[in-house]
Amino acid sequence: MEKRLHPELVNMFLELPDVFYTKENLAAKRSEMLEFVASMSAAVPVNNDVQISERHVPGTAENSEVRLKLYEPRVKNQSLPGILYIHGGGYILGSADxxxxxxxxxxxxxxxxxxxVDYRLAPEHPFPAPLEDCYAALKWFSENAEELGSDSSKIAVMGSSAGGGLTAALSLLARDRNGPSIMFQMLLYPMLDDRNITQSSNEITDNRVWNKAKSQLGWEMYLGNENPVSLYAAPARAVDLSGLPPTYACVGDLDPFRDETIHYVSRLTQAGVPTEFHLYPGCFHGSEEYFPFAEISQRIIKEYHAALKSALHK
Incomplete structure (x- = not known):
């Protein structure tokens, strides 16, 4: 792994610990992640230009409400475009915080x-619960955009890792249900294929990063007893990708999701979906989140920010 890393990332990568996820240690790992996030947030100066609030909005019959976190400019001089953000975590970790x-x-x-959207997590809440929470969030956002100073015709959806998989699934679901309009989808190294049949899904085994074993555990917990596997659970299984929103996708070449992302992007293009794609040499899964100040990480972030800004304000 070290021999293939981007030169900027090598020294920092060597300091990463081995991380194992099991059914037995999942609760502890979730707590560790939240503690780490809280400590990182506390070290960053408060952004007084942005207002953060919470809403609990109607969910499905089995989940009466979904928790959302809202991020808004304190001053709005015009109607603004919106982003529905879906966090990552292999379908089993993470939160909207x-x-x-x-x-x-x-x-x-x-x-x-x-x-x-603070969607429910597997294995306590396997598919379709997390996706239905995301759909409820999209529906609420679209119906209440004006109240938020936003525009229901200009809502993009984005996410990384499992959040990217849920973004792809949500775009398919909204299309097929004739649901709220999605103007743009951003798939950051998305978790799309439960079958683990690509070269990259099998070649990344280092426990310091997201790897084959972690993917297998995430899919096992997310899918539960799902058989056959729905295209809305694993979007790589979708046959028809036509009519989906314009797309931006990126992935590192040391990411287990490299090949499934490349394949999905290729099929989007073949289906006539305007698509921009970036493959970053020497980068592993979520490397720009691990080491945000590295030059290559800054480039990744700047390029997807630029694509978002162009899509939102065209």
Whole structure:
């Protein structure tokens, strides 16, 4: 792994610990992640230009409400485009609180309103619960955009890792249900294929990063007893990708999701979906979140911010 890393990342990568996820240690790992996120957020100066609030909005019959976090400019001089943000975590980890710093920065840079959805996690809540929470959030955002100073015709959806998989699934679901309009989808190294049949899904085994074993555990917990596997659970299984929103996708070449992302992007293009794609040499899964100040990480972030800004304000 070290021999293939981007030169900027090698020394920092060597300091990463081995991390194992099991059914038995999952609760502890979730707590560790939240504690780490809280400590990182506390170390960053408060962004007084962005207002953060919470809403609990109607969910499905089995989940009466969904928790959302809203990020808005304190001053709005016009109707702003919106982003529905879906966090990552292999379908089994994370929360809407984990990206506070990054989402505040995006609000300031992109002049938008962001709604982050705190969807339920597997294995306690396997598919379709997390996706239905995301759909409920999209529906609420679209119906209440004017109240938020936003525009229901200008809502993008984005996410990384499992959040990217849920973004792809949500775009398919909204299309097939004739649901709320999605103007743009951003798939950051998305978790799309439960079958683990690509070269990259099998070649990344280092426990310091997201790897084959972690993917297998995430899919096992997310899918539960799902058989056959729905295209809305694993979007790589979708046959028809036509009619989906314009797309931006990126992935590192040391990411287990490299090949499934490349394949999905290729199929989007073949289906006539306007698509921009970036493959970053020497980068592993979520490397720009691990080491945000590395030059290559800054480039990754700047390029997807630029794509978002162009899509939102065209």
């Amino acid at each position: 984990m990206m506070d710093v990054a989402l505040q920065q995006m609000v300031s840079e992109l002049e938008c309103v962001i709604v982050s």
